[in-house]
Amino acid sequence: MSPQARRDDLIRAALDLFGSRAPELVTVDDIVACAEVSRPLFYRYFSSLRELQVEALRTVTDGLIDRLAGLEEGPPPERLRAAVRGLIDVADSYRAGYIALLRSGSVIATSETNAAIDRVRNRAVELILDALGVTEPSPLLLLTLRCWTAVVEGTLLSWLQEGAVPREDLDGWLVDQLAAMLAATAAHDPTVPVVAAAQ
Template sequence: MTQVRTARRMTPEQRRRQLLEAAISLYGQRPYEQVSVDDIVAAADVSRPLFYRYFSGPSEIYVAALRFAADGLIAKFAAPAEGPLLAQLRSLIGEFIAFAEAHSAAFIALLRGGSVVATAETGAVVDDVRRHAVAEILTRTGVTEPSPLALLTLNCWTAVVEGTTLTWLQERDLPRDELEDWLVDQLVAMVTVTANRDPDVARTLRSL
């Protein structure tokens, strides 16, 4: 006797999330241009008409999936702080690298500007992650009014993290835990140099 499978009832938000999670999984394996609507609906086990109830096409779900994944990363940044500050910073770096690794194809394409769907919208998502990372570091160090030089230092460090992670994803010639430790050391070194020029940063370092 043939068993007829019936689709599980979902709310519109649950169904949209199902599609996004399927898309995120696929974008983690292949670049955007190699993922079709048929691939997404097959992974989500839904029909094409249902897909088009929620998204107008591949580019819209790509941006939405990137935003969905980035929001998850930002939420992890804001997790309750525990342990010494450097351990907290290492945890933040670990979350970022895990995100980049899980979505490596999309991450590499976006940062290298090689994605055919790289737009102001996708760029805004990446910028939002950068801003939240800097804001989280300031929050955890208790700095409420960072100097221009302090902000420049943190923004430059986030660029180092992105560039280093991009290289690491492509070459994988360093254990991940060593990469995380090195990036923490880079931040300490950059902040120390800035402290020599910025009394506010120097006071923050002493207080920590």
């Protein structure tokens, strides 16, 4: 196995373990047992458990960015629904890692992981502006879109932890939330475009 493949394997092992317990409760011994490697080999690739935790959580944010990178063409509501479905898929795949990444007060949170989260948020705002055909957003529009990304994050955290809402209802509901927020903002700023509610 190549060095990069071995490193990726250790990250996968950590993410697998995050699926059953909080990242801060996963030890080096847990990871090497899951990956079927020795402790010395672990430290050949990672200087500390913290470094592996950060790399594993970056894998989650990279997955979110990748799902936002190339989206289908079509009317704004459909493009936005596709984006939200992609985010739901990644959050569900890396359930515990996603929760740890966004949970307030997580011991795994660092300036590095916070910067990675900001990359996801900024990409989401860029995507919406592109879908709306807006190249020079007003301050109120930017504020609206940033607030909506917070709604998406809060919704996904609650859904992952509680599962009270059926998965198939989430994307349409979240796009409807954006449509309502844009309509409210347009009442104060006529340059703000509106989108139709999801069907």
